[in-house]
Amino acid sequence: MASYPNVNAANKYARDVVAGKIAACKYVRRACQLHLDDLVKSKKRNFRWTFDRDTAEQVAVFIQLLPHAKGKWAALRELIKLEPWQLFIFCSIFGWVDKKTRRRRYREVYIEVPRKNGKSVLAAGVGLYMLVMDGEFGAEVYCGATTERQAWEVFKPARQMVRRTPELVEAFGIQVAAKNLSVIGDESKFEPLIGDPGDGQSPSCAIVDEFHEHTSAALYETMLTGMGARDQPMMFAITTAGYNIAGPCYLQRAQVIDKLEGTVPNDELFGIIYTIDEDDDWKDPAVLRKANPNYGVSVGAEYLLKRQADATRYPSRQNAFKTKHLNIWVSAKEAWLNMADWEACGDPTLTLDQFLGQRCWIGIDLASKSDICAVSLVFLDKVELVPGSGKWVNRWTIFCKSFLPEGAIERGGPNKAAYEAWANAGLLEVCDGEEMDFDLVRDMVGEFAGMFDVQEVAYDKWRATQLAHQLQKDGAEVVEMGGGVASMNLPMRELEAALLSGRVRHCSDPVLAWQAGNVVVRPFKGCITPMKADEGKTDMRKIDGIVAALMAMNRAMVSEFEPEGLLASLTEDDLLAM
Structure with a gap:
């Protein structure tokens, strides 16, 4: 044997x-x-x-x-x-x-x-x-x-x-x-x-x-x-x-x-x-073994402890220590969302049919004609986080439909295999040709209007003006939005908090999960807006579905939350940006 x-x-x-x-x-x-x-x-x-x-x-x-x-x-x-x-x-x-x-x-x-x-x-x-x-x-x-x-x-x-x-x-x-x-x-x-x-x-x-x-x-x-x-x-x-x-x-x-x-x-x-986890303290000697699989073999404990002590004592040495001995990309912008929290809020049994007739808000991010565009639906309801507690909180349920031209799949570069797998699984709506047919988006929004009590349709003012006019003719209540702190800071902060407390539901859509993991933040005086991890570089890390969801959340918050509470949570920069 x-x-x-x-x-x-x-x-x-x-x-x-x-x-x-x-x-x-x-x-x-x-x-x-x-x-x-x-x-x-x-x-x-x-x-x-x-x-x-x-x-x-x-x-x-x-x-x-x-x-x-x-x-x-x-x-x-x-x-x-x-x-x-x-x-x-x-x-x-x-x-x-x-x-x-x-x-x-x-x-x-x-x-x-x-x-x-x-x-x-x-x-x-x-x-x-x-x-x-x-x-x-x-x-x-x-x-x-x-x-x-x-x-x-x-x-x-x-x-x-x-x-x-x-x-x-x-x-x-x-x-x-x-x-x-x-x-x-x-x-x-x-x-x-x-x-x-x-x-x-x-x-x-x-x-x-x-x-x-x-x-x-x-x-x-x-x-x-x-x-x-x-x-x-x-x-x-x-x-x-x-x-x-x-x-x-x-x-x-x-x-x-x-x-x-x-x-x-x-x-x-x-x-x-081989690295450490986000919630690990890089100054803790215990993390050295986690990041260094040859700890005590080819890399000595004494050597690593000395490097760690030097980095703790001298800030100028921290980046080198974190990068070379803990495998932390110190210049990398941190991902906005904790994907473990995102995954924990997933429920694959959720379907849109379960929400027929309920109020929802829609966000549309069209990106460009030759790229992913997204239509996100957000439902807001009240739940007791602890049954019998009498304390009711806002809960968000998010769905997303992603579209992609057939030609963009062929040009997908590193994303091509994923695009093909998602398209074959019915997770991407694929249209013929090299460019996105925005009539498909218009038809889908119209279909949703017949299924749900759509309160508003938020759209990106830079790309969707023509579609917005068409939707308005169809009877939709459309709202123009930008991507600055006035629009994005509040829903981003709310989504952060809601994920941590379990006040979010989604259907475990892998396309949306991928886009959620691609979002990093652009900070400005205490406020944040979303951006892609490869902004202006490879441009392969898409975030359109999350941006569309944030636009919809913004409109829901403005419509449903107490005005006093909303204004109290705004920063000075938010108010100036309005």
């Missing part, structure tokens, strides 16, 4: 993380939970993927036959011993395969881990395995970076591992050159790549180390598009956190979070992020 000690250790790590026996942030817990869930799903005939324990075990064994290339273990000529978290990563990315084709599941891998946690072992190990063990004839493995120094951070350890393992050289006929590893038999190669690579390569594996240093996605995208001729290529990005939220690394990180949180499905992306 085959033995799988490394696979068993990897799966035990996942179980221990989920059970809380190993300190880990929510993103690591989600990565482990997804793996365990898929192990259960893989037993069902209609699940596409299966976990190949033989391949996963083979990868782990291969890596642990390599010698250390850095530090005290290299001086002692010791072989690599993978820690459970590293086994989990290796076994996950190589063990999951398609049931029919047996081709590897994960084509893109994103690993975010703080400094001194053995990144070179992961990256160099992946590169060498893909060079000689992946079964790809004429394999091309590249370690890409923006500078020569960074490119060598992966290639140099890999080259040293090969030089110190003559059995590996002999077994596969590896030729070790100054800037290249090659396999003479099939002309496979492993080499560093610096800057924009052009379009000549056909990589079977591309390793991007310290992805946060890249100011553009040119290298990543060129490598990714060059993989078209390969059967099971791998794009492998490994990095610490950084400062540039406009860069490609932060966007990739956001896609990983979307996948981990279940808002955007992506079966071929593996991601794991």
Whole structure:
């Protein structure tokens, strides 16, 4: 009977993380939970993927036959011993395969881990395995970076591992050159790549180390598009956190979070992020172990405690400590909503038919003719949060219908797979052609007018004037709104409070959840307005459904709340903006 000690250790790590026996942030817990869930799903005939324990075990064994290339273990000529978290990563990315084709599941891998946690072992190990063990004839493995120094951070350890393992050289006929590893038999190669690579390569594996240093996605995208001729290529990005939220690394990180949180499905992306949670105190020594999976192994407790004490004592050192040792993107604008609170307020059994005849307010955000536009419905009622208490509070119920032109799906870039999945599931209303047909929005509002007691329809004055005139002719009570603090501060503050106290309901629409997670705030003298996390940069993080809901909430608050209470809650800037 085959033995799988490394696979068993990897799966035990996942179980221990989920059970809380190993300190880990929510993103690591989600990565482990997804793996365990898929192990259960893989037993069902209609699940596409299966976990190949033989391949996963083979990868782990291969890596642990390599010698250390850095530090005290290299001086002692010791072989690599993978820690459970590293086994989990290796076994996950190589063990999951398609049931029919047996081709590897994960084509893109994103690993975010703080400094001194053995990144070179992961990256160099992946590169060498893909060079000689992946079964790809004429394999091309590249370690890409923006500078020569960074490119060598992966290639140099890999080259040293090969030089110190003559059995590996002999077994596969590896030729070790100054800037290249090659396999003479099939002309496979492993080499560093610096800057924009052009379009000549056909990589079977591309390793991007310290992805946060890249100011553009040119290298990543060129490598990714060059993989078209390969059967099971791998794009492998490994990095610490950084400062540039406009860069490609932060966007990739956001896609990983979307996948981990279940808002955007992506079966071929593996991601794991070692950091701390939002409510953790970065000054607490207990969080060091959570963010640093190699705590006490390659990164010493004493070293981290000293760095933490220095950062606490000297504010000038805080950003560097948080970024490099806790994986906190210190320059990233914080997400506005806590998505755990948002998820907790979800009720998949809610349907619009349950609200027939009830009063509602509608908000419309049309964005542009070639992008997502949204129609949000908001219902407001009174409930007793604690039955029998006699204390009644306002409760909000939010629905959203999102529209997208067919051409925008094809141009969706990183969002394309999600758009297609949502459209197929009936969660996106798709219209033919390249541009949005606003008559569909008009017809839907008219349909809602026949179903509910629509009080007002709020619209964005910058884009929906023509539609507003048409709706007015249809008999709707339309209200023009802007996006400043006068319109947005009050409903944003109310939605924040309502989520915390459980006074919100929604139908767990993944499209709306994705947009909720994309909202960051633009502060101004104590007031806030919503903006996209990638405002003016990639423009792929849509928020239209939430903006439409906030417009509707604004009108409901103005109509239903006591005028005295409303005015008392306004700031001086709110009043001036009116």
